[in-house]
Amino acid sequence: MNYLIKNAVAVASTGFPDARDLRIRGGYITELGNALAPTPEDPETVIDASGCVVWPGLVNTHHHLAQSIMKGVPEGLNQDLGGWLSSVPYRFWPKVTPELMYHAARLGLYELIRSGATTCADHHYLYHSTTSPELEDAVWQAAEELGIRMVLCRGSATETGSHEGMIEHRIEPESIDQIIERLDTTRKKHHQTGPDAMKKLVVAPTSLIHSSSPEGLKAQAQWARENKLRMHSHLLEVDFDEIQAHQRYGQSAIDYAESCGWLGQDVWYAHLVHSDTHAIERLAATGTGIAHCPTSNCRLGSGIAPVIRMAEAGVPISLGVDGSASAESGSMLQELNLTWLIHRAQNGPDATTLEQVLEWGSQGGADLLGLENTGRLAVGKAADLVLYDIDKPRFAGVHVPLMSPLMCGEPVHVRDSFVQGRRIVNDGQICGLDEAELTRNVQESVLQLLDNG
Numbered sequence: 001m002n003y004l005i006k007n008a009v010a011v012a013s014t015g016f017p018d019a020r021d022l023r024i025r026g027g028y029i030t031e032l033g034n035a036l037a038p039t040p041e042d043p044e045t046v047i048d049a050s051g052c053v054v055w056p057g058l059v060n061t062h063h064h065l066a067q068s069i070m071k072g073v074p075e076g077l078n079q080d081l082g083g084w085l086s087s088v089p090y091r092f093w094p095k096v097t098p099e100l101m102y103h104a105a106r107l108g109l110y111e112l113i114r115s116g117a118t119t120c121a122d123h124h125y126l127y128h129s130t131t132s133p134e135l136e137d138a139v140w141q142a143a144e145e146l147g148i149r150m151v152l153c154r155g156s157a158t159e160t161g162s163h164e165g166m167i168e169h170r171i172e173p174e175s176i177d178q179i180i181e182r183l184d185t186t187r188k189k190h191h192q193t194g195p196d197a198m199k200k201l202v203v204a205p206t207s208l209i210h211s212s213s214p215e216g217l218k219a220q221a222q223w224a225r226e227n228k229l230r231m232h233s234h235l236l237e238v239d240f241d242e243i244q245a246h247q248r249y250g251q252s253a254i255d256y257a258e259s260c261g262w263l264g265q266d267v268w269y270a271h272l273v274h275s276d277t278h279a280i281e282r283l284a285a286t287g288t289g290i291a292h293c294p295t296s297n298c299r300l301g302s303g304i305a306p307v308i309r310m311a312e313a314g315v316p317i318s319l320g321v322d323g324s325a326s327a328e329s330g331s332m333l334q335e336l337n338l339t340w341l342i343h344r345a346q347n348g349p350d351a352t353t354l355e356q357v358l359e360w361g362s363q364g365g366a367d368l369l370g371l372e373n374t375g376r377l378a379v380g381k382a383a384d385l386v387l388y389d390i391d392k393p394r395f396a397g398v399h400v401p402l403m404s405p406l407m408c409g410e411p412v413h414v415r416d417s418f419v420q421g422r423r424i425v426n427d428g429q430i431c432g433l434d435e436a437e438l439t440r441n442v443q444e445s446v447l448q449l450l451d452n453g
């Protein structure tokens with residue numbers, strides 16, 4: 001766990017712009033600088049980072065790992081959110097066994113790690129009244145084996161009519177007591193506290209408007225806060241949320257969220273594409289954050305979240321890949337690249353800066369997940385970092401090497417990656433993962449999903 005990383009082209013550090021070297025001791029960054037000398041008295045592995053830039057590991061704040069074996073399903077290719085949910089995730093959900101979940105999770109985490117991520121928040125929602133706990137265990141196991149930081153956002157639905165697809169596939173929802181009992185089992189088994197926990201549990205009803213009753217939401221919020229757990233859900237991905245909130249509860253979606261105790265510094269939502277001025281004001285006033293998932297929002301034609309206005313108002317911003325059934329690349333770097341571009345197309349060339357986008361994709365996410373001791377390269381912070389090899393033709397013409405992965409986008413080459421000082425990518429190889437075997441397992445998993453259907 002002792003490393004000296006030397007001679008990087010540049011390091012995206014906090015407060016040390018000229019650093020080229022970095023020292024890791026016991027999982028933490030202990031020194032940043034230039035020409036740091038090896039310490040023979042305290043043995044360390046010296047890594048020559050020539051040709052590489054060093055970034056904080058990227059933090060993905062919204063994923064559905066189960067969807068990694070549901071990419072590009074023809075029936076869902078040209079559908080909006082509602083049609084796509086029925087045609088893809090809800091169609092295949094009942095057929096996901098713990099073994100398929102495990103292979104899907106390994107694929108999704110592999111894609112994140114190879115793009116530069118070191119933390120994944122997985123919104124895992126495959127829970128119904130008779131779900132085996134092994135389905136969730138498969139996610140924890142995959143993360144532990146690959147060494148990535150895992151935040152499991154435990155989805156749930158208590159409403160029978162929460163989605164046509166659920167009815168069609170006879171998915172029986174859980175009761176609120178069942179949800180809280182199972183949450184508590186997971187909390188005791190896996191949840192760690194502290195600003196650089198390797199495993200965290202989050203209370204995350206699948207949809208704030210469609211999958212829970214107001215009483216269920218209030219009960220989950222109360223339980224989450226009693227146990228100091230964060231809260232997450234989908235909100236305002238499409239304007240149907242706003243329409244439904246008015247029809248069912250006689251108020252806007254954001255006011256409904258607030259009335260149920262679902263706004264605050266311990267809450268973040270995926271998407272928020274259809275946030276109006278009032279919604280942005282309430283999010284900012286309460287410190288509620290966003291997981292901005294631009295690829296998925298483009299793919300499903302949902303729109304572009306008003307992230308620039310949100311940032312100006314003070315809403316905490318983070319980035320997520322969303323599930324691979326609606327964002328097939330599964331790459332965090334793609335989300336950064338698209339975030340940099342798409343808001344410029346909409347708001348002009350000064351809407352985003354490279355530095356701002358990198359911060360949203362690292363520190364911003366870490367803070368929203370309650371992992372404040374990660375997401376930045378500074379002395380005393382956890383050693384979650386990636387070395388992108390930019391000694392390649394396509395990066396060679398870039399005048400600002402540090403930002404070349406963000407500007408050029410995929411494909412990138414992560415040469416080495418560390419989580420809490422543990423090396424999880426070594427010279428381009430993800431430790432403990434055989435790519436050919438993963439490919440075979442995923443191909444077989446896809447066949448199994450289809451054969452059963």
Ligand SMILES: [Zn+2]
Binds near residue numbers: 064234270322323
């Ligand atoms: Zn999602």
